Every structure is written in structure tokens, then in C-alpha cells.
Amino acid sequence: MSIMTPEGLAGLIFLFLAAVTLAGALIAASTVRLPRAVAGLALSFTGLAGIFYFLNSPFVALMEMLIYVGAVCVAIVFAIMMADPGVEKGASSRATAIPAGFSAALGALFAAGLIVLARNTMWPPPAARLNDGSVIQVGHGLITTYSMVFELISIVLLMAIIGALVLARKGRDPE
Amino acid sequence: MNFLALANHMESYLVLGALLFGVGIYGMMLRRTLIGMMISGELILAAAALNFMTFSRFLAPDPVTGRIFTLFIMGIAAAEAAIGMSIIIAVYRNYKSVETDQVAELNG
Incomplete structure (x- = not known):
């Protein structure tokens, strides 16, 4: 090409x-x-x-x-x-520190394993495409099939806001 | 091997996701501060989102599912960043440090 x-x-x-x-x-x-x-x-x-x-x-x-x-x-x-x-600060000051070479080796091991898995698996192509996945389809999915999860994630975000406020306020010096 | 045609193969996206995940694991092990570990965690979440997007583009009969799941991963990551940030600030108030080896006792 x-x-x-x-x-x-x-x-x-x-x-x-x-x-x-x-x-x-x-x-x-x-x-x-x-x-x-x-x-x-x-x-x-x-x-x-x-x-x-x-x-x-x-x-x-x-x-x-x-x-x-x-x-x-x-x-x-x-x-x-x-x-x-x-x-x-570098890891040298700590006796139990994980050396950088071990970190790199572990990350490379995970990546190599996943790459080998991805390349050696026979991925079956889909039998049929139901839709093209456009923004309209995503919007329809959000208010029909996934409406429950959509509401739940808004509750999760609300809890995150309240929890972040509570955690960050505690220990603040009173004026 | 034609490098310019890689964008049309599913494996190239999966390899990119695997590399992102590996870099995230590497950073998670290497970092000495809570904020650095949070950054590496975001990389791992991004790798998972890339895999969901890849499978929804190439394999899923209904591509909407993977896209909505990726949006949910983003929402969870935003909530995680907010909570993580406030925990880091609370830890900093107690220990005056965010180094992971300073924060070693439970009885704060």
C-alpha cells in the first residue's frame, strides 16, 4: 500500500x-x-x-x-x-524497595503474555451486525437497555462527590 | 508485513492495549508516591477501555455495548480520581507526606 x-x-x-x-x-x-x-x-x-x-x-x-x-x-x-x-525519592533508601528492573520485567511479562494470547487466539467474526454503533444508537442504548446502569452510575458519581467532600473536609483547621 | 495496513487489524489494537497495561503495571510497581500509583492505575483502566472498544468494533454483533461500557469505565475512573484525590489530601494532612513508605502505620 x-x-x-x-x-x-x-x-x-x-x-x-x-x-x-x-x-x-x-x-x-x-x-x-x-x-x-x-x-x-x-x-x-x-x-x-x-x-x-x-x-x-x-x-x-x-x-x-x-x-x-x-x-x-x-x-x-x-x-x-x-x-x-x-x-x-529513589528506591535506594528502603530495604524492602522493589527494584526498577523487577518492575520492568513484570510489566514486560504481563504485556508479552497478553500479546501472545491476542495473536494466537482465533477470534470469530460476528455473524451479523445489528447496527453501526452511531451516536444515535448509543443514545438509544443508554435510555433503553442500559437505563438502569446509567442511573446507577449517576448515583456512584453523586456518592463520589459527597465522599470526596467528607474525606477532604475532615481534619481541616477551624477558622 | 505492511505497516500502513495495521489500522485495519484487530491484533494491532490488542497489542497496543497489552503494552499500555504492561506500562501501567510497571509504573504501579515503580512509583513511591500515592499520586504516581494513581496515574499508573489510570493507564491500566485506559488499556481495559481500549480492549472494550476494539472488541466492540471488530467482534461484537452489537457495537453499542462496548461503547457504553467504555463510557461507564470513564465515569468510574472520574469517580475514582475524585475519591483518590481526597484520600491523598487526608493522608497528607495526617502524615505530611504522600510517600508510600512513610504511610506505614494504621493508627493515624
Whole structure:
């Protein structure tokens, strides 16, 4: 496939997005300074939103940008500002510390096992597609089949808001 | 092997998800602070969401299911970040630190 065709260009963009996702994840997992780790996390989620675009769902890509990049990363930035961890101290000061090589080996083991499993399994193609999974179909699903779960997750979010307020308020010095 | 056609194969998305998961596990083991562990946990959740999206695109008869599940994962991740942040702030008030080896006693 030539790079000058639309499909070839799309393939190139996919490779770029996959590289951005992985590079951001590596930055998020391994930099010493935590603000850089959050920036890497935002980069990784931006790449992942592009990957979701390739999976035929721009709606989920938009939600990925809004919720992960817009809300979760900002929440973590607030946690860093309030707790001020600064530079992470190395693992050398601790007798029971897990060495970095062991962490990398374990992560590589998990990833390699999953890759071997994904490549060696015979994935059966679907017998029929019921719909194309457009935003209209997702909306219909949310208010019909999944309406109960939709209501339950709103309760979970309400509990999270109240619980976060209760946990963070306790111990505050009275003015 | 044609690298430009990888976007049309299910395996490439699954491999990307597996790599994200592995990086998340690596960061979870490596990190010495609660906030760093929370960041790695978000990576693991993102890998799970990518797998759901992949299966809904290539294998599921009804692609809506995987998409809605991914949206629910995002909601749970947002709730987890809010709760985790407030727990981290409460721990910081008690110990003046978010290093995991400082927070070693239960009787705070």
C-alpha cells in the first residue's frame, strides 16, 4: 500500500497515534517529577482518543478528551498542588524497595503474555451486525437497555462527590 | 508485513492495549508516591477501555455495548480520581507526606 493513498495516510496517522500513546504512557510511568508524569498521562490519553477515532467512534473519542484529559488529569494536578510531593525519592533508601528492573520485567511479562494470547487466539467474526454503533444508537442504548446502569452510575458519581467532600473536609483547621 | 495496513487489524489494537497495561503495571510497581500509583492505575483502566472498544468494533454483533461500557469505565475512573484525590489530601494532612513508605502505620 502506497503512502500517497488515503488508506496509506490513515495508516501512517494510526502508527503516529499509537507511538504518541505509548510514549505518553512511558513518560507517565517513569519520570521522576510528578507534574511531568501528569503531562505524559494527558499526552497518552490524547493519542488514545485518536485511536478511538480509528475504531469508528468519534463520540467516545470526544468523551475521552473531555473526561480523561479535561477532568481526571486536572484532578490529579490539583492533588499534586495540594500534597506537593516534589521529586520522588529513589528506591535506594528502603530495604524492602522493589527494584526498577523487577518492575520492568513484570510489566514486560504481563504485556508479552497478553500479546501472545491476542495473536494466537482465533477470534470469530460476528455473524451479523445489528447496527453501526452511531451516536444515535448509543443514545438509544443508554435510555433503553442500559437505563438502569446509567442511573446507577449517576448515583456512584453523586456518592463520589459527597465522599470526596467528607474525606477532604475532615481534619481541616477551624477558622 | 505492511505497516500502513495495521489500522485495519484487530491484533494491532490488542497489542497496543497489552503494552499500555504492561506500562501501567510497571509504573504501579515503580512509583513511591500515592499520586504516581494513581496515574499508573489510570493507564491500566485506559488499556481495559481500549480492549472494550476494539472488541466492540471488530467482534461484537452489537457495537453499542462496548461503547457504553467504555463510557461507564470513564465515569468510574472520574469517580475514582475524585475519591483518590481526597484520600491523598487526608493522608497528607495526617502524615505530611504522600510517600508510600512513610504511610506505614494504621493508627493515624
